Amino acid sequence: MSIMTVRDLEQVQTAFTEAGLDYQLELENGKISIIGPSDIVSSEISSCLIAFLFAWINPRRWGRVFDSAGGFIMPDTNLKAPDVSFVRASRLLQSPRYFGELVPDLVVEIKSQSDKIKLIAAKILKFIELGAVVGILIDPDEETVTIYRSTSEPRVLENGEILTIPELFPGWELPVTELWPPIFTEEETQI
Numbered sequence: 001m002s003i004m005t006v007r008d009l010e011q012v013q014t015a016f017t018e019a020g021l022d023y024q025l026e027l028e029n030g031k032i033s034i035i036g037p038s039d040i041v042s043s044e045i046s047s048c049l050i051a052f053l054f055a056w057i058n059p060r061r062w063g064r065v066f067d068s069a070g071g072f073i074m075p076d077t078n079l080k081a082p083d084v085s086f087v088r089a090s091r092l093l094q095s096p097r098y099f100g101e102l103v104p105d106l107v108v109e110i111k112s113q114s115d116k117i118k119l120i121a122a123k124i125l126k127f128i129e130l131g132a133v134v135g136i137l138i139d140p141d142e143e144t145v146t147i148y149r150s151t152s153e154p155r156v157l158e159n160g161e162i163l164t165i166p167e168l169f170p171g172w173e174l175p176v177t178e179l180w181p182p183i184f185t186e187e188e189t190q191i
Helices: 006-018 040-060 117-130
Strands: 024-028 029-037 063-066 082-086 104-109 133-141 144-149 152-158 162-164 173-175
Touching: 006 152, 040 063, 040 082, 040 104, 117 144, 117 152
Parallel strands: 104 133
Antiparallel strands: 024 029, 063 082, 082 104, 133 144, 144 152, 162 173
């Protein structure tokens, strides 16, 4: 099997799109990985986190927040698309109509039902090794948030604790419990 490139990935993505298939593709070590849709709990957590971050970042013009469709070409030539990512404005003055050719400052991966924690942690650590400032692994099954930094050991947050990222978002705070999808009561659903 030959080594695939970003151009090969683009051709496969175009073929998928023309066939009506909606899959995310990543390129790692010359191999294309097909990533199916996330479960809806993971998707809801991603949407909430993006909303919380965007509401803080956008008025301050600190940078750009991306969802899982935003691909980044890494210095090692791999193409990755974190579930949620952030790039400081000073590093990306204008978004290109292409993949980002840099390592995001913040990468967030959210464990889907079928994901393996060790593989997600390894992916985040690779982002950190390549230059990400902060990596976050959100595990809805255990209701934990693990924060990775190159300068310290991973830190696990649980319900009752507050997620902060002072090196990127001074003053921003998010209670861990705000990440989990709510459970509605019958009374709440009556409009």
